[in-house]
Amino acid sequence: MNTMTQTAGRAGSVAPPYAELATKLRGALITPDDAGYDGARAVYNAMIDRRPAAIARVADAADVVQCVNFARVHGVELAVRGGGHNAGGLGVWNHALVIDLGAMRSTTPDPAGHRVRVDGGCTWSDVDHSTVAFGMATPTGFIASTGVGGLALGGGIGYLSRRFGLTVDNLLSADVVLADGRLVTADEHNYADLFWALRGGGGNFGVVTSFTFRCHDIGENGTIIGGPVLYDLADTAAVMRWYRELLPSLPEELNGWLGLITIPPAPPFPEELWGRKSCAIVWCYTGSHDKANDVLAPVRDFGAPLVVGLQEMPFTVLQSAFDGLYPPGLQWYWKADFVHEISDEAIGIHEKYGASLPTGHSTMHLYPIDGAAARIPETATAFAYRGGGWAGVIVGVDPDPANAQLITDWAKAYWEELHPTTAGGAYINFMMGEGEERIRASYLDNYDRLAQIKAKYDPQNLFHINQNISPAAAA
Known part of the structure; x- marks a missing residue:
């Protein structure tokens, strides 16, 4: 195994003994001299180009x-990578030791107990494969290739919310590896403060x-x-005004996110609508499918739609429907906000920028935080935005690096x-590097x-x- 000749860790300029770490794994x-290094450091957002010291x-x-003990003892930067989808590419970092969980992908469904245990390196496609076969699912996001860890620790807004x-x-x-190297299990009864923080607090508290x-x-x-x-x-404008009024009145079995898009140039969309x-x-x-016609009538009948693509399908099909359109390796720039209401002023702005979508992949989405998700008190978990509304995201996306500035x-x-x-x-899962005030x-x-809680479990950050x-500073 090739080793680093130099690195820039937090402790100084002396290269940590990565060869010694390799023998313990x-x-x-x-490391950078290895043939697979460039592939190992690549993340979902190709706008991110960072060079870690080593990837475990x-x-x-x-x-x-x-790895955690090594980073702590030697004072090196430590990054943690699950699925690699993070908007800001925070699963990799220059000169850091990256803990790549991607090889830990086992799942254990428990149909009788209505639960599933999943490794930290799983993607949501792994989870859905293991649960939907038994007619059940846990709430996830909207892209099946997303890593479980990043999405879950940030909140997890999706079709089932x-x-x-x-x-x-x-x-x-x-199960969490803490900064001091302990492996603990956090739940409502054990490490309850840590468990509270994990539910929305991101990767701040351990691996x-x-x-x-x-x-x-x-x-x-x-x-x-x-x-x-x-x-x-x-x-x-008409669709947004109708949607903002309709959504809260719908049965909670029906969810729908709204977006401004360019119709993909591919089946099943009619060729005359491509682009x-x-x-x-x-x-x-x-x-229940017996009630579907009545429940879906309002969303089928409104306005003059170009396409009504509602049909029966396995949940896994809907969950993975956009994976092909958004493969790894595209250029991404993200901006996001929570939205309590879709105001008329906001609708005018959406119309303006929807008309100027710069590329075929660029888009705006509004994901509902409603129903069961909004009934949880804002202090019950670290995820605080429980007052209803939407998680909004604006993403500029394109395959061509030449369009990154555009x-x-x-x-x-x-x-x-x-x-x-x-x-x-x-929503922190949609944020890039935006500073403490935004956090x-x-x-x-x-x-x-x-x-x-951070001060208790990771006082040295x-x-x-x-x-x-x-x-928090000591009292």
Whole structure:
């Protein structure tokens, strides 16, 4: 195994003994001289180009303990990578030791107990594969290739949120390697303060090597009714006004996120619509199919849609529907905010920037935080935005690095004009590097409690390559 000749760790200029670490791991340690280094450091967002000192493809929790202890003792930066989807690419960092959990992908469904245990390196496609076969699921996001750890620790907003809450609301326990190298299990009765913080506090408190989630029966043996309804972009204002009033009145078995998109140039969309800008709502109905016609009638019948793509499908199909459109390796620039209401002022701004979508992949989405997700008190978990509304995200996206500035400028301008109409904070899973003030705003009154828990479990801020919560100062 090749080793580093130099690195820039927090302790100084002396290179840590990575060769010694390699001998202690069941998994592989990859350094810049190794052939697979560039592939190992690549993340979902190709706008991120960082060069870690070493990447540990850990095989188990014991490997994680070795890496955490090594980083602490030698004073090197430590980054943690699950699925690599993080908006700011925080799973890799220059000169850091990266703990790559991607080889830890086992799942253990428990159909009788309606739960599933999953390793920290799993993606949501791994989880859905293991649960939907038994007609059940746990709330996740909207892209199946997303890593479980990043999404779950940040909150977890998805198709099932109106009916069953966020991912964090369905977390039963977590196995965590702490900054001091201990492996503990946190749940409602053990390390309860840590368990509270993990449910929305991101990667600030340790490396989660295993999650156990509550599962729920969905659809007819895992078959749901869902898909997109697309409208002409000129109908955006009417669709948004109708949607903002309709959504809270719908049965919680029906959820739908709204977006401004360019219709993909591929089946199943009609060829005459390829490349056309559109206002879209993607619906997911997980209730009894006997009631589906009545429940779905309002969303089928409104306006003059270009496409009504509602149909029966396994939940896994809807969950993975956008994976092909958004493969790893695209250029991404993200901006986000929570939204309490879709005001008329905001609708005008959406119309303006929807008409100027700069590339075919660039888009704006509004994801509901409603129903079961909004009934949880804001202090019950670290995830604080429980007052109803939406998690909004604006993303400039394109395959071509030459368009990086174009998509960045569009997303920034859109956000800057829209931000005064929003709630202030943002979903941390959608944030890039935006500073402490934005992080504080995203946790509301929960921030100070998180800072106290951070001081208890990570007083030296070993886990700081994240949307960082600084440890509270000693009283």
